[in-house]
Amino acid sequence: MKGKTIEILLVDDHALVIEGMKALLEKMPLINVAGTAGNAFEAIALLKKMKVDIAFIDVNLPDISGIELCAKITKEFPGVQVIALSTFQQSSYVNQMIGNGAVGYLVKSAGKQEIEESIQSVWAGKMYFSSGINNRQDPAKDNEPPTLTKREKEVMKLIAEGKTSHEIASKLFLSIYTVDTHRKNLLTKFEVNNTALLITIAAKFGML
Amino acid sequence: MRHVAHNMMPEALLKFNLGDAIQDFCDGINESHIIKMKFTQIGSLQALSQSNAIVLYRIIQELTNNALKHAKAENIFIQITKHQQGITITVEDDGIGFNSLAPPNTKGDGLKNLQTRIDYLKGSWDIKSEINNGTSINIEIPV
Numbered sequence: 001m002k003g004k005t006i007e008i009l010l011v012d013d014h015a016l017v018i019e020g021m022k023a024l025l026e027k028m029p030l031i032n033v034a035g036t037a038g039n040a041f042e043a044i045a046l047l048k049k050m051k052v053d054i055a056f057i058d059v060n061l062p063d064i065s066g067i068e069l070c071a072k073i074t075k076e077f078p079g080v081q082v083i084a085l086s087t088f089q090q091s092s093y094v095n096q097m098i099g100n101g102a103v104g105y106l107v108k109s110a111g112k113q114e115i116e117e118s119i120q121s122v123w124a125g126k127m128y129f130s131s132g133i134n135n136r137q138d139p140a141k142d143n144e145p146p147t148l149t150k151r152e153k154e155v156m157k158l159i160a161e162g163k164t165s166h167e168i169a170s171k172l173f174l175s176i177y178t179v180d181t182h183r184k185n186l187l188t189k190f191e192v193n194n195t196a197l198l199i200t201i202a203a204k205f206g207m208l
Numbered sequence: 209m210r211h212v213a214h215n216m217m218p219e220a221l222l223k224f225n226l227g228d229a230i231q232d233f234c235d236g237i238n239e240s241h242i243i244k245m246k247f248t249q250i251g252s253l254q255a256l257s258q259s260n261a262i263v264l265y266r267i268i269q270e271l272t273n274n275a276l277k278h279a280k281a282e283n284i285f286i287q288i289t290k291h292q293q294g295i296t297i298t299v300e301d302d303g304i305g306f307n308s309l310a311p312p313n314t315k316g317d318g319l320k321n322l323q324t325r326i327d328y329l330k331g332s333w334d335i336k337s338e339i340n341n342g343t344s345i346n347i348e349i350p351v
Contacts (some may be wrong), residue, residue, distance in 0.1 A: 092228035147246050148283050149298045150344045181291045183248050
């Protein structure tokens, strides 16, 4: 596949963005802007007609958002790789786009070099994120304990002392239901399915 | 500092859900490096109506604002838990705290607004704080 021209589709409701991107992309070797669209409907119509390798999609499109369009493209045109184009770098937008199948996220403050990098990485099968986007990983890291509230810490210590839910409830003036919820949440946070394991891991982190 | 905690209606809340909006809120404050925000969500908040989500967002914003203004804290931890009987929200800081048995000036609008919002959701809340040992606020909202 290498050495072949990469066909690009640009989708943004701002003409200036489209024209600017197009001007930059056309100067790059082996890249061809196959089409441009101002909304989701035009984009879908173009995708049905022409061969596209990478689609740059604005997150904030009128009527049908880029987030929905992204889901539609990944489903109906699996050969097309989507790079999100956005002024926002909040993780909610990034997560929604990635969750809907985008493989890249480019902020509109990006320069020529970043745009080129995004195309090259995605073309090479890698994901691409503009610098400045904290590509958040799942919070559950092996070497870092979960954050607990004071109440959860109290409940965990009492569990470690071998107290039953009833005893914990009366000691902390909580309902038994609340104690059980804390217990469940602790198991979720430590990603374990029983209390013995919970206590072992908590002890390893020095949390007891 | 006030600006960070006081931003207008977050777009994420209109488009996505409360958890995403709170994560953005925390990310925004973390960028200022004034304080370290951490957020954990347990359970799905899909069933929450948008209007209630906005009320909860405002409550969390108000509590964070209080911690930023008064607590001299280094860390603020926000947790939202969805369980069978409702939603529990915890906002904790590791700041200077106060004697929660004799709360300081409650004449401000902040706590009054908070009470009104929690009443609106038929919820209950409690504050636990000790001098030099941070403040922990728990809110229970039934569903």
